[in-house]
Amino acid sequence: MTDFVYDFHQGSRAMADLLGGKGANLAEMTNLGLPVPPGFTISTEACRAYLDAGVEPAGLASELEEHMARLESRSGKRLGDPHDPLLVSVRSGGRYSMPGMMETVLNVGLNDTSVTGLAAVADDERFAWDSYRRLVQMYASTVLGVDSEIFEKAIERRKATRGVGLDTELLADDWRAVVDEFKTAIHEYTGRPFPQDPLEQLRSAVGAVFRSWNAPRAELYRRHHGLPTKAGTAVNVMAMVFGNLGQGSGTGVAFTRDPATGEPGVYGDYLTNAQGEDVVAGIRNTVPLTHLRDLDRAAYDELLSHMATLEHHYRDLCDIEFTVERGKLWMLQTRVGKRTPAAAFVIAASLLADEIIDEDEALTRVDGEQLSLLMFPGFDPGAERTLVTRGNGASPGAASGTIVFDSETAVDWAKQGRAVLLVRRETNPDDLPGMIAAHGVLTSRGGKTSHAAVVARGMGKTCVCGAEDLDVDTDNRVITTPTGMTLSEGDVLSIDGATGEVFLGEIPVTDSPVVRYFEGALSAEEQKSDDLVSAVHRLMTVADRRRVLEVRANADTGEDASRALRFGAQGVGLARTEHMFLGERRAYVEHLILAETAGEQEAALAELEPLQRADFEELLAAMDGRPVTIRLIDPPLHEFLPDLTELAVRVEHDAATGASDTRSQRLLEAVRRLHEQNPMMGMRGVRLALVIPGLLAMQVRAVGRAAARLRRNGHDPRPEIMVPLVGSVTELRLAREEAEKVLHDVRAETGQDFDCPIGTMIELPRAALTAADIATAAEFFSFGTNDLTQTTWGFSRDDVETEFFARYLDLGVFDVSPFESLDREGVGQLVRLAAHAGRQTRPGLGLGVCGEHAGDPHSIHFFHDIGLDYVSCSPFRVPVARLETGRAAVGQNTDSAGSGSA
């Protein structure tokens, strides 16, 4: 026979699955000897049994009676006693906090007779009738499902009759009359009177709390937060204590440290003569907790002593609810408290310094998302702001600047020393210079993984995207806001990349000291004197020592590589050679595409080689002694040409106005010829290398010659060549044979004998499925989880990551975009399979990942678990990846203790 009910002293903190978070912590406090009102918890198991069967499980009623009898004897009062009645609260409390989602019934035990006993004991008739009124009202809406508006209206009518405006102005008789009216309404509504039997009240309230687990709002909340749907809630039944019994009573919340900064001290709020719900209602202003010292020194001192006990016991910031009833302190709830990212680091470092927790545990107290939030600048908290609209918070931080509508203007104005904000409908790779020059980026289209968002996050640049209410007219350089206001080039906006808010005018911005630390811009002195920075430093040291996964960076230039190095990257895991052909260099690719003879094609390639060689030399030099994985050109070449439709319309326009030129005509022909229905699945990756003669050889020669030259100059270049979009070992073998031949020739030509492993991206399902074969021709695999996600799910990021994804998140098809966090079940299955098969074939096979997911905490833990060697992310995410790889190594779940649970 299962026990469904546990007295507080029967439970413990470790029993949160069974007793819920609140019940487990009440048990813990009870066992610590803290003054918790007596009570018991009905387990989540009882809830599950109730919900499965649809009725109260057998045995629960008798257990409830039994525990209630003990509660009566412990409190010295009886339920329904007409002289001094015991009242209890009935509160939900699941394993995970779902604030406001579920039900509570207070003052259970009051009825038409015991209300007079309460009045007598409290010596306050108004209090007693108000309490009774609250019970009837909560019971009616929670248990009986009566529309609560009926009750609100009754109270309003009463106030009108009495000519007063506030509930507090109603007297005992008023509440008595309201109670009568309520009871009549219930009788009419349900056909039965309000139950006078306290035990019936209790059992009904417990059932109602159980049922509230399946309320639509609770289901929605769980779906959105990825919480288990079948866990059920526990129910806590506790003797009522009252903070609203006059000036000697009150209620408050306390934190053992400042949840904003992590500094130790006494933090919290107190409200005299009030109950918890009054604090929530926010009708009266609370006072700082320290005022309690003056109001009730004994209660204050006792509270401080309990706070110290709890922080020491929980070895963490605790968040506490308490009530003072006529001078007697009662502890009503505690939990490990939520905190800001900065506080999380400071607290963890401080507890570590005090040897309260060890290094591994300290790592579990912070997480990568917190760190990333600390790396962005923020608005001056005191500054005034006028909200214009809201988009997606795509890359955190805060930026103010003069708006510009194109990349060129952004660059020009930035050169003149102006802070600019680049505003576009959406961005594409050509906007890169403008994005670099701008302080922030604002787009009216696209989600959190749109081009703008991804690139901005990679650069650590503030970005708000998909602000769909803004009509961005780049032709006329005007934004129209939802209210019809127009903003022109030169006007100033401010954006908050965390919240997605867009504000009018300038708001002062403060820099992140954490980034300055990572950049190496802080002296040892400055580092030490800043609590946050020294905490971050301490925890990064621990993470670096513990982690197994290496962290490399995706970097396409020497500058990127140098920054990544300062941020702690151990190499470049992905250098995208096509990024070297944006902007002005497009012309060179155009020559290659428009070449009509083998000779012209050779000449075009010959133009490209020295440019590539110089790029590679810069990269390899910046990462001297560390691996640099250079990926052969990946996108379809037509991406370097103008858009088909735009060009066709322009040519048509020119023809109509007599302004035709043959170059445009010829270009249009080429664009038409190369046009693809589905470029993502077209002539790209290794297909280019196998189909366009000389392209692969040119790139490999440039790599080889760059390496040879650096070696001659005493450097230690470590290039690796990576072949993209391989689907079959034959493709890789053919590419490899050609590359090896070229490298052999370069070694002969230069007399320099450098190493250059050759590997491949695993980014197609077929590559993953045939990884055992592919490994015969690869020295390393790098999982391209972006493309692998696209092909495994069969959706193109460009096309579906809009309303479609929003709808899918609503429907619960995804908990989170699979482009943000790796889909372990589908894509992850392929990654795991390929990693395993590859290593079976070639035990020393290098395994890394270079998609967006390499910077995502959830995904990093997966990559650690399946035994990859490294993750490679954008330079700005390198510290996050260092921290999360460390956390993964100590076996910590993705969420830190302070940010998820309750």
Added chain:
Amino acid sequence: MTDFVYDFHQGSRAMADLLGGKGANLAEMTNLGLPVPPGFTISTEACRAYLDAGVEPAGLASELEEHMARLESRSGKRLGDPHDPLLVSVRSGGRYSMPGMMETVLNVGLNDTSVTGLAAVADDERFAWDSYRRLVQMYASTVLGVDSEIFEKAIERRKATRGVGLDTELLADDWRAVVDEFKTAIHEYTGRPFPQDPLEQLRSAVGAVFRSWNAPRAELYRRHHGLPTKAGTAVNVMAMVFGNLGQGSGTGVAFTRDPATGEPGVYGDYLTNAQGEDVVAGIRNTVPLTHLRDLDRAAYDELLSHMATLEHHYRDLCDIEFTVERGKLWMLQTRVGKRTPAAAFVIAASLLADEIIDEDEALTRVDGEQLSLLMFPGFDPGAERTLVTRGNGASPGAASGTIVFDSETAVDWAKQGRAVLLVRRETNPDDLPGMIAAHGVLTSRGGKTSHAAVVARGMGKTCVCGAEDLDVDTDNRVITTPTGMTLSEGDVLSIDGATGEVFLGEIPVTDSPVVRYFEGALSAEEQKSDDLVSAVHRLMTVADRRRVLEVRANADTGEDASRALRFGAQGVGLARTEHMFLGERRAYVEHLILAETAGEQEAALAELEPLQRADFEELLAAMDGRPVTIRLIDPPLHEFLPDLTELAVRVEHDAATGASDTRSQRLLEAVRRLHEQNPMMGMRGVRLALVIPGLLAMQVRAVGRAAARLRRNGHDPRPEIMVPLVGSVTELRLAREEAEKVLHDVRAETGQDFDCPIGTMIELPRAALTAADIATAAEFFSFGTNDLTQTTWGFSRDDVETEFFARYLDLGVFDVSPFESLDREGVGQLVRLAAHAGRQTRPGLGLGVCGEHAGDPHSIHFFHDIGLDYVSCSPFRVPVARLETGRAAVGQNTDSAGSGSA
């Protein structure tokens, strides 16, 4: 110690892996007591050992000597005997025939002394010196690698000196002089004289044949034919016999049946006073084999008796090479003979009727590709023809017709009773009416799996595609040929869909009796009187009895379904509901897309429902009592709108000429809004159903109402609803819930209680990977192997199936396009995995396949092996699928005996 050499009487037909095809069959004939010249075979194992080590394996030389000694004693002659020398031929012969790819050396054993002995024995000095000349020449080029042009030139010089034109006009002295010249050249070229030791000649010749296995042309041949690369060749050494010893000698080939029709009788050719290579050289004309009867009755009768022995022994058509040396018949080679598709059926049925083979074996003697070739019309073989160019033979058959350049004209002219040929650069779904109306389709772009090819094959319509030499100018309705000739609308062309040839003018075409049989257009009488038709009928009966896989058809209309039924389909495995919205009905989809309010959208859907219902009713009625799987709308809706670029250019043009209209403007806006970068991976399939309110409900309601109505009228409709492009069980569950609700309502509304299972396509890697989950919400899976191939390989058929695929076939990345024949290693792995996981979850899960591969013989065998329930292919492929599913059930490999091996 391994034996490397086997005397002919030591081998057998079963030892083809070791002895090669030729050696095994020589052994078999020897053991049957047929007059085979004595000889032995050096095994493929010796070849592999030789090629691995690069030198003659230990023991081979002594084995050779030993077997040669036995050969000498058996033939009563000695190698190098100056009076009556033994000569031998040294011929390659692998497991699989590689005609002309490898080397042969004849007359081994001749030298400066034995040549005179040969002259004396043969009483023909010219013959002896010509034979010696042939040995020296073949030896030089094969063993020594001397450029054979040197020798050809020497002979030319000799003929010039002698003032004659033909080799046959050279006399004994001429050949003697040529031999001298050859030997001098060899000495100069190699530094060594031509070897006089017959054993050295033999060993060197054997080594050279071994090495020729790895010649580039042989490697290329194997790669193109998918033959094993490491098998090696055997070498056959046989006493020379001579058909060129005067009028009493000769050589010939014989078939035990007519390889063109399969009729029994004496077929073959004979050439008096000649060797086999003379027949090949084709200098003199052969005579029909029956003439031998008049030339040498004894030899002829003996040959006929051996032919009967062989056909009886091999239980199949045999193809024989023989030589008559001065009246003595020698059997030089035999094998199961190649044959035409018609002959394959007639022979199999005839052997079955004679109880020489049983039903299962009869099935192994024919295959689906042969059957499909018999289903197409052909040109009158006697008709004259003028070749214009050659494209890809995309859908077999022959068609003559007046060329037209658009679908409308095709339909109009066809209505006037004209035979038309639809000519397009490439086709798209809008060309469907024209393709139906036309006798054949010709395109200048696209491969064997382009739209034109796939659709034409599905309809059994003749098609040549990718005739890239033709410049098709549809605007001006003109084709320009490679020679600069122009053809206008109204001119006549003829196309051969098997060879890809395009001819000028009309060529008479004859219909396929096999199709008329399948159509049920032949009377029992006609069926019996046509040997081919009755053979096909017999074998189809066997196949239908044996097969385990059901065969369904892909059909979108009642007409298609009726045809499929006549062809033997057991249901419709795929009805594409979007095909019902082509042509004029596009307007309805346009209304849906352009709807701006929920009301307009509802109205648009309400317009569509009765159309769909009528379509479904027709389909279900045609397939009464058999399953009809109806797929919810799959492609992105913008496919029903005009092309973005074309429309944008038109609007620009209209604007420039002042002819703007708001409808085009509005349409352009919609097209822009719905435009997708990669439509193949965009808003399609189940995504439409989940995002567009009411769309799924409308389609399901139409299915339900159609079924209800048929039931009311006494029919037995069996609809199944199939959800496309599912990647996650949640998508399917949501779609299923809505569909079930609608079906429930329809049942309630109509009072008809029909069944309607709901299943899903498995066409995304993620669906395959999570099939265990998906099966919880699916009553059946239908593998969409087209899309699964696209996503698994990450290439879009539209984009890569052009030069890219040709290049990949050349490079050996594919043996065959993965869209033609299922890629078992990659895509097949997912299919197998999903089928298994699905059945684990739901043991009764229905499993089918409805991609193009369902009609491909190789793929059908795979589907049989992994235990699917049915394949669903285009109606015209149904007989092929019936045959191949039967063949799969008897465990037969895809190739039939007569079409692949030798």
